[in-house]
Amino acid sequence: MNRNRQNQRPFMGVARTLLLLVAALSSAPALHAQTGFLGIAGVVKNAGGTGQNGIRIQIRNTATNRTETTTTPSTTGAATGFFFVALSDFSGNRAAAEGDTLAISAFNGTAQISASPASYVVTSGDISSSLVRKDITIDTAVTSDNTPPSVTLALSASDANNVAAGNLTITANFNEDIASTSTVKLEVTDPTGAKTQASTVTRVGARQYTGVYTVVGTNTGLYSIGVSGAKDAANNENTAATNNTFRVGSTTANAPVLAIAKVTGSGQVTVPILLTTAGRSIGAFSFKVNYSPAQGSFVKAAAGSAAVAAGYSAASNESTKGQVNITVFGVSDSAIGAGESVQFTFQTTAGLTNGTVINLAGSALDMSDTSAVNIDGETIESGSITVGASAGGRTGQACFDVNNNGSFSASSDLQFLINRILEVNDSRGNFLTCPNTGDQTCFDVNNNGSFSASSDLQFLINRILEVNDSRGNFLTCPTPAGKN
Helix, strand or coil: CHHHHHHHHHHHHHHHHHHHHHHHHHHCCCCCCEECEEEEEEEEEECCCCCCCCCEEEEEECCCCEEEECCCCCCCCCCEEEEEEEEECCCCCCCEECCCEEEEEEECCCCEECEECCEEECCHHHHHHCEEECCEEECCCCCCCCCCCCEEEEECCCCCCCECCEEEEEEEEECCCCCCCCCCEEEEECCCCCEEECEEEEEEECCEEEEEEEECCCCCEEEEEEEECCECCCCCECCCCCCCEEEECCCHHHCCECEEEEECCCEEEEEEEEECCCCEECCEEEEEEECCCCCEEEEEEEECCHHHHHHEEEEEEEEECCEEEEEEEECCCCEECCCEEEEEEEEECCCCCCCEEEECCCCCCCCEECCECEECCEECCCCECCEECEECCCCCCCCCCCCCCCCCCHHHHHHHHHHHHCCCCCCCCCCCCCCCCCCCCCCCCCCCCCCCHHHHHHHHHHHHCCCCCCCCCCCCCCCCCCCC
């Protein structure tokens, strides 16, 4: 009897184990079907009724975190389009399984756009067919903002061209709301080039900031204002203000007046550019003048009054018809006195009626030198250059008084130019590299940005030679009025 009980113990242990295993299996979840590939396709519609360019549909399997996107619908901007997204893994891993939740959204290249439905649960039928049909509706288009805010400035002074000493309030007005987290700066650059931040910059409203700058009356000339740090909701920073200058100690009468007035018939017109800066030394400066070729043609540029003529010369070219580039350079390092001038001459077109005004277009005067527009901290300005036309003879563009000696002799002008361009220390007469713009033996005659002696000499030869003479001989140029 006891022996039989002992023989039954191993069997009872195995039975108990089997019962526990069956119970465990019965309580375990069923194994779900899965696939290595699942395609999701359907129609995408815009609830707002308008198309969205470049929308991408995005599907994310939240169980595996696998995310796929598509570039459809197409970039035609249609209100309705089709999309197809493939979740795939051909390495034997699971791409999707029954019960997985797919998160659905759209992306416009800048921001996520909500979609309806926002999610979908994969079914066993989806796994069997490896395809899900799901139509999606997205919100009205979200426009990508890549446009920076623009800004205009207003000053508390009544005349921006004659600002007095003291506190000057600068108001910056923007064309869109500026984020309150922006650090807006108003920086003033004075005529010496020194930069000062305006104090107490205040946010008056979402589109307006103010700051205060203290003007020193003895520091006369042109000032500029820089605006920075103003960002919109899309983090675009503002562009520069266009009306960003003011003057101290000057009036609107000093502004450039670029016109040739009361022209009758054909004749030469000499236009002086007045240099209002006194007692400042200068190596060279250049300016550009635009005009209408239908009304006249450029003849020459030369030094004007005796003080300038004694120490300065002028060269010019017209690489583009209607645009003259003029360079004035110092023979010696002397100073320009106030009221001295450089002049350039136009030949007006026959048939112009009395009272015709030739405008030298737009902001035609563009003065600059190797240190920007300033000479020793002072700004070169033009005075009034509105002059009357006078009848006269013809001065061809192939002839001009280069060495300003009162003669249009081509041979003497050419010799002068050769002497200026050649390095005099080179006994062989070879062209040497000009060291810099301050070397008075070298200058950019054709105003092309290069001090290459060979290109400058060729330009000058072409200008002085009478191009109609096939033999290359110098022809007689007409004598300038008032000179022998």
